[in-house]
Structure formats: structure tokens, C-alpha cells
Amino acid sequence: MKIRRTIIVFDAADIDAESTFWASLLEGAVEKEDDWHSVYADGEWRLGIQLAPDHVAPRWPDGHPPQQIHLDLYIDDLEEGHRRVLELGGRLLKASDKPGSPDEFVVYADPAGHPFCLCRAPQG
Structure with missing residues (x-):
């Protein structure tokens, strides 16, 4: 098996806010679909943002729900x-x-x- 690309995907209830934050921080751009946004930087796909209406933010460092990544x-x-x-x-x-x-x-x-x-x- 050859893995050709690895993308980190974040779940978020507000994918506009999430994708805008990461695109701005990475000095990139957002490509939007209905329930999915792709963040590009330096011409490369860096992150995916997936709509998750019931997303609950992790409580760092040791709360519930715990951090997973x-x-x-x-x-x-x-x-x-x-x-x-x-x-x-x-x-x-x-x-x-x-x-x-x-x-x-x-x-x-x-x-x-x-x-x-x-x-x-x-x-x-």
C-alpha cells in the first residue's frame, strides 16, 4: 500500500470560522464545499475541516471530552x-x-x- 497524501481533518460545528482561522494562520486559502472545507497553503492541501454540528470541544489538558490529537x-x-x-x-x-x-x-x-x-x- 502506498499512501499518497496525508491530511489532518478537524471536526467543527462552525466550519467557516474554523477554516478561516487555519487558512489565515497558515497564510493560505479555503476551498469550500457544503459540509467540507479544504485549507491550502503554499499551493498544497494542508487541512480538511468537516462539518460536525454536534462537535464538542475537547477540554485540555485532562478534561472530558479529552484531547485526541x-x-x-x-x-x-x-x-x-x-x-x-x-x-x-x-x-x-x-x-x-x-x-x-x-x-x-x-x-x-x-x-x-x-x-x-x-x-x-x-x-x-
Whole structure:
């Protein structure tokens, strides 16, 4: 079996808000269908957003329903990333434990409540 493409798909009750958030954060675009949105960045399909009217956001870190998946996004400037996530409607879940360290990360939730991390990109 040869896997030709792997796409992460997020469930969301409001797929417009969810796809707009991710397309803006990834500096991409949204292709919309009725109950499915595809997010493209740099000309590549990056994420799918599926309509799930009864979606219940996970409660991070150890609530009900529990987190089942999250993304780690490695970036050069965590302060800029922090501002951008909040501007787009994301929420801070956990500030950095290790400010300035090479393995620093910050945890956020997207508009549908899915947790994700902005991580300091390795230098060099």
C-alpha cells in the first residue's frame, strides 16, 4: 500500500470560522464545499475541516471530552505567532514553561477548541 497524501481533518460545528482561522494562520486559502472545507497553503492541501454540528470541544489538558490529537507548528518568532493566533480568534491554553529555551512551546485552542502548539523552530 502506498499512501499518497496525508491530511489532518478537524471536526467543527462552525466550519467557516474554523477554516478561516487555519487558512489565515497558515497564510493560505479555503476551498469550500457544503459540509467540507479544504485549507491550502503554499499551493498544497494542508487541512480538511468537516462539518460536525454536534462537535464538542475537547477540554485540555485532562478534561472530558479529552484531547485526541493536536498539531505542533514550529515557527521562528513565538511572540509574533502568539499575537497572530489571538488576532484570529485562537485562545491561549498554557503559556510557556521554559521561555527562551530551545524547546519552548505554547499551547492554544483554535475556534472549535482543538488544541495546538506553537513551538520554537530549531536554529541552524
